Amino acid sequence: MQNNFEKGVREKMDELKFEPSEPVWQNIEKQIRNKKDRRRLIFWIPLLILLLSGGVWLIYNTGNDPVAATTKTSDQIPKDQIQGMPDGRVENRTEGTVNLPSQNDSESQLQTGENPPVYKPVIKENKPLHKKTNNDINQVYFNQKEMRPNVIAHQSEKKKVSEPLQVKQQVTKETIKTQQQLNNQLIKKDSTDGVKDSTAVYKVAVLEKDSDKKENETFANSRSLSSRWKWGVVAGAGFAGIGKGLVSFNQNKAALDQFSTRPSNQPSPNSQQPSSISKNLSFTAGIALKKQLNNRISLLTGLQYNFYSNKMEVGQLQYQDTLLYSGQYINRYYSNGGSNMQDYTNQYHFISLPVAIEWRLMQKKPVLLQAGLSLQQLVNTESLLYNQRSNLYYDNESVYRKTQLFSNIGLLYNLKGKSKTILQLGPQLQYGITNLEKSNTSKHLFSAGITAQLFFNN
Amino acid sequence: MDYNVLVKDCLKEKAAAQRQLYQHFAPLMLSVCYRYTKSMADAEDVLQEGFVKVFMNLHQYKFQGELGGWIRRIMVTTAINYLKRSARYQTDLLFTDDHLHVVSNDHHPEVKMEAKELADLIRQLPPGYQTIFNLYAVEGFNHVEIGKILGIQESTSRSQYARARALLIQWIEQKNDIKKAVYAK
Numbered sequence: 001m002q003n004n005f006e007k008g009v010r011e012k013m014d015e016l017k018f019e020p021s022e023p024v025w026q027n028i029e030k031q032i033r034n035k036k037d038r039r040r041l042i043f044w045i046p047l048l049i050l051l052l053s054g055g056v057w058l059i060y061n062t063g064n065d066p067v068a069a070t071t072k073t074s075d076q077i078p079k080d081q082i083q084g085m086p087d088g089r090v091e092n093r094t095e096g097t098v099n100l101p102s103q104n105d106s107e108s109q110l111q112t113g114e115n116p117p118v119y120k121p122v123i124k125e126n127k128p129l130h131k132k133t134n135n136d137i138n139q140v141y142f143n144q145k146e147m148r149p150n151v152i153a154h155q156s157e158k159k160k161v162s163e164p165l166q167v168k169q170q171v172t173k174e175t176i177k178t179q180q181q182l183n184n185q186l187i188k189k190d191s192t193d194g195v196k197d198s199t200a201v202y203k204v205a206v207l208e209k210d211s212d213k214k215e216n217e218t219f220a221n222s223r224s225l226s227s228r229w230k231w232g233v234v235a236g237a238g239f240a241g242i243g244k245g246l247v248s249f250n251q252n253k254a255a256l257d258q259f260s261t262r263p264s265n266q267p268s269p270n271s272q273q274p275s276s277i278s279k280n281l282s283f284t285a286g287i288a289l290k291k292q293l294n295n296r297i298s299l300l301t302g303l304q305y306n307f308y309s310n311k312m313e314v315g316q317l318q319y320q321d322t323l324l325y326s327g328q329y330i331n332r333y334y335s336n337g338g339s340n341m342q343d344y345t346n347q348y349h350f351i352s353l354p355v356a357i358e359w360r361l362m363q364k365k366p367v368l369l370q371a372g373l374s375l376q377q378l379v380n381t382e383s384l385l386y387n388q389r390s391n392l393y394y395d396n397e398s399v400y401r402k403t404q405l406f407s408n409i410g411l412l413y414n415l416k417g418k419s420k421t422i423l424q425l426g427p428q429l430q431y432g433i434t435n436l437e438k439s440n441t442s443k444h445l446f447s448a449g450i451t452a453q454l455f456f457n458n
Numbered sequence: 459m460d461y462n463v464l465v466k467d468c469l470k471e472k473a474a475a476q477r478q479l480y481q482h483f484a485p486l487m488l489s490v491c492y493r494y495t496k497s498m499a500d501a502e503d504v505l506q507e508g509f510v511k512v513f514m515n516l517h518q519y520k521f522q523g524e525l526g527g528w529i530r531r532i533m534v535t536t537a538i539n540y541l542k543r544s545a546r547y548q549t550d551l552l553f554t555d556d557h558l559h560v561v562s563n564d565h566h567p568e569v570k571m572e573a574k575e576l577a578d579l580i581r582q583l584p585p586g587y588q589t590i591f592n593l594y595a596v597e598g599f600n601h602v603e604i605g606k607i608l609g610i611q612e613s614t615s616r617s618q619y620a621r622a623r624a625l626l627i628q629w630i631e632q633k634n635d636i637k638k639a640v641y642a643k
Contacts, residue, residue, distance in 0.1 A: 005569070005595075008569035009569060013493065016492070017485035017486055020484050020485070024509075028510055029473070032510060
């Protein structure tokens with residue numbers, strides 16, 4: 001319960017005012033300008049990554065433009081070409097020519113452009129203060145450690161603390177002389193302070209060595225451990241591919257057999273080989289939440305959009321009813337081979353829910369290891385499957401597992417460890433634990449690249 | 459002075475408005491910082507850091523309540539964070555059980571001294587006591603709130619405040635005795 005004493009103290013303190021020195025405002029003004037400039041810069045980083053990723057993706061994506069392939073076939077498909085399909089299994093149910101959809105229709109079917117989400121972070125920063133001019137004086141004090149009065153031991157020697165006005169009596173004459181010189185220095189330096197000798201003596205007692213500063217800062221950081229969730233934005237870009245298993249990520253021609261949906265009991269009708277698959281763009285963007293569990297470990301989760309792609313060569317786009325195998329027809333496919341080969345990009349769009357642990361590897365260096373799992377839902381795909389019997393590529397989304405589990409690992413570096421915004425940057429690897437397809441084929445999506453995470457402290 | 463207009467102008471990044479806001483509140487805020495630190499240089503460091511925060515977070519001011527109170531809270535928080543991370547205050551800010559030595563002191567002298575003289579006495583308290591005394595007696599926080607702010611037990615705050623108060627009263631009485639002796643001569 002507060003009483004008149006506290007009331008009296010408060011009234012006295014409300015009367016107290018000091019005029020700050022001019023450099024204070026100059027420094028404030030300078031820092032505000034710098035921080036606002038930096039805030040604008042950081043705001044653009046995730047956006048730039050997204051735009052770059054989108055740009056690269058668009059460049060790759062134009063390779064899928066079916067216009068070139070359909071130019072020839074938009075009028076008529078020659079009958080001999082239809083009949084040239086392997087083993088007569090391609091059935092032409094419209095006698096010679098096929099009515100093709102318009103060019104616009106075919107474009108609209110193949111356009112896959114999805115706008116990646118754009119987040120506008122609000123960034124707060126906290127730059128360390130400039131060094132004050134009294135540091136030199138402090139250094140002199142540190143060198144005079146042996147002359148510190150016993151006031152520093154106030155924790156154990158309560159009597160000495162309780163008599164601050166008698167402190168000087170406990171110091172030797174020589175100490176007093178040196179101390180007065182130091183106090184004079186301090187008083188000169190800090191003219192507005194006007195602290196009396198006894199106060200200055202006490203100042204000496206409370207100063208600590210600068211050499212301990214780093215350790216103490218580390219300690220201070222650990223004390224200010226936040227139990228709240230921090231939110232942030234995540235963006236990353238790299239390359240993706242399809243791996244056969246945990247051992248090798250390289251997809252060669254033999255591995256392409258995995259793309260065949262031919263039932264295993266049916267013999268291969270010919271010896272034609274599918275195109276090889278090469279790595280292509282991947283990117284991710286989303287929001288993330290982080291909670292610090294202890295000094296070195298944090299828990300991460302969030303909601304992200306993931307895009308994976310890979311590239312292969314296909315022949316012309318054909319529109320005609322074709323029998324894949326018993327009972328299954330398709331009316332749109334790419335041939336394998338021929339003179340007019342083109343690049344095709346297989347695209348996979350996922351919404352993911354990642355859960356990861358972030359471990360600070362070293363106490364003094366802001367290097368973090370992130371590892372975890374991510375549950376990903378396939379929301380759309382523009383990818384082709386190879387049918388070995390008919391030697392063609394076709395699309396069939398129902399073949400893929402809609403829900404997949406990915407593992408991910410990354411090594412990140414904190415670029416802004418002490419400010420209100422924390423920017424983490426580093427390489428990251430993702431690997432699909434579950435098979436890409438529902439069948440027993442061993443096909444796993446993977447991606448590797450650079451990721452940037454920007455977190456905001458509450 | 460219309461603070462709302464001033465704040466709106468500051469949000470538009472008008473340099474003149476920012477300077478006006480600073481000049482209006484800086485003297486009072488420097489006295490707040492002065493009470494929490496041990497030197498005027500440290501107080502000005504805190505003031506500088508605090509005002510940078512004020513300007514960077516001014517968009518969060520809801521135009522409700524006193525602008526001065528809002529700025530003052532930022533200054534107090536900044537001062538405490540400064541003490542926590544400053545090497546010079548680190549050891550003395552530790553709130554260990556060694557400090558738990560409750561001194562009962564129901565009586566208190568009349569505070570007749572000048573404001574600066576009293577502030578200087580408060581600043582002579584060990585930093586841990588100084589912070590708790592400022593938070594409780596001057597800012598008006600209760601011990602539960604102080605415990606949360608400093609990350610200590612409520613009982614620790616209570617006992618440290620009692621000891622800080624007793625020390626301060628003892629020093630005020632000593633000062634009063636000295637003054638009486640001087641007047642008697």
